[in-house]
Amino acid sequence: MKTIAEISITPNRTILNGDTISTANIAGLYREFVGDYPKFFKMDSLCKLGFIGSELLLKGINAEEKENAAIILFNRNGSLITDRNYQKTITDDNYFPSPALFVYTLANIVTGEIAIRNKIYGESSFYVLNNQDMDLMNDIINNTYLTSSPTFILTGWVDFDDEHNYEAKLKLVTK
Numbered sequence: 001m002k003t004i005a006e007i008s009i010t011p012n013r014t015i016l017n018g019d020t021i022s023t024a025n026i027a028g029l030y031r032e033f034v035g036d037y038p039k040f041f042k043m044d045s046l047c048k049l050g051f052i053g054s055e056l057l058l059k060g061i062n063a064e065e066k067e068n069a070a071i072i073l074f075n076r077n078g079s080l081i082t083d084r085n086y087q088k089t090i091t092d093d094n095y096f097p098s099p100a101l102f103v104y105t106l107a108n109i110v111t112g113e114i115a116i117r118n119k120i121y122g123e124s125s126f127y128v129l130n131n132q133d134m135d136l137m138n139d140i141i142n143n144t145y146l147t148s149s150p151t152f153i154l155t156g157w158v159d160f161d162d163e164h165n166y167e168a169k170l171k172l173v174t175k
Contacts, residue, residue: 001138001141001142001173001174001175002173002174002175003171003172003173004152004171004172004173004174005017005057005171005172006057006156006169006170006171006172007053007056007057007168007169007170007171008167008168008169009026009029009049009052009053009166009167009168010166010167011025011163011164011165011166014029014056016056016057021056025163026045026048026049026052026166027048029052029056030048030052033052033055033056033059034052034055037051037117039113043113044079044081044109045081045160045163045166046075046079046081046107046110046158046159046160047109047110047113049110049158049160049166049168050073050110050111050113050114050158050168050170051110051113051114051117052168053156053158053168053170054071054114054117054118054154054170055117057154057170057171057172058118058154058172061152061172063119065151065152066118066119066120066151067119067120067121067122067151068121068122068149068150068151069118069120069122069150069151069152069153069154070120070122070123070124070125070144070148070150070152070153070154071111071114071115071120071122071123071124071125071153071154071155072123072124072125072126072127072140072141072144072153072154072155073110073111073125073126073127073154073155073156073157073158073170074126074127074128074129074132074137074155074156074157074158075107075126075128075129075157075158075159075160076128076129076130076131076132076159077128077159077160077161078107078128079107079109081160081161081162107126107128108124108125108126110126110158111124111125111126112124114154120154122148122150122151123144123148123150125140125144127140132157137155137157141153141155141173145175151174152172152173152174153172153173153174154170154171154172155170155171155172155173156168156169156170156171157169157170158170
């Protein structure tokens with residue numbers, strides 16, 4: 001596989017293709033580099049993290065190339081932070097389950113948000129693993145090339161524990 005572009009986002013900095021481009025938090029990155037997708041502020045934190053990473057990586061890629069791309073993401077916690085927040089709306093004395101939170105209780109929603117925004121029609125998968133098992137992750141990515149013919153794959157690790165502990169290591173790869 002050949003890496004076309006890569007990004008790393010942590011609470012301390014954002015590195016795009018080896019260069020630090022910002023020290024802003026996720027919302028600050030959105031305001032600085034995207035700013036034109038009002039739905040961003042309705043997303044849960046995991047979606048925001050994956051979304052902003054994908055926006056920075058996909059900038060400059062034309063629509064035709066995106067159409068047949070694939071999205072394969074991984075993490076350790078699924079949508080646990082949102083699951084916990086949703087659980088609070090159910091167990092609260094004023095029982096009122098939040099439909100705004102419920103939609104984000106599936107980790108694969110981040111791949112859907114990215115696909116919708118970028119009109120990506122290829123495979124879209126989200127895997128929850130015990131750790132960043134690079135061999136397993138590469139096997140999954142390579143199998144995608146065997147079973148379909150994406151122009152490229154947006155892939156990587158997107159995990160969100162809380163506002164002070166999150167990480168996105170995403171890349172665009174081709175065969």
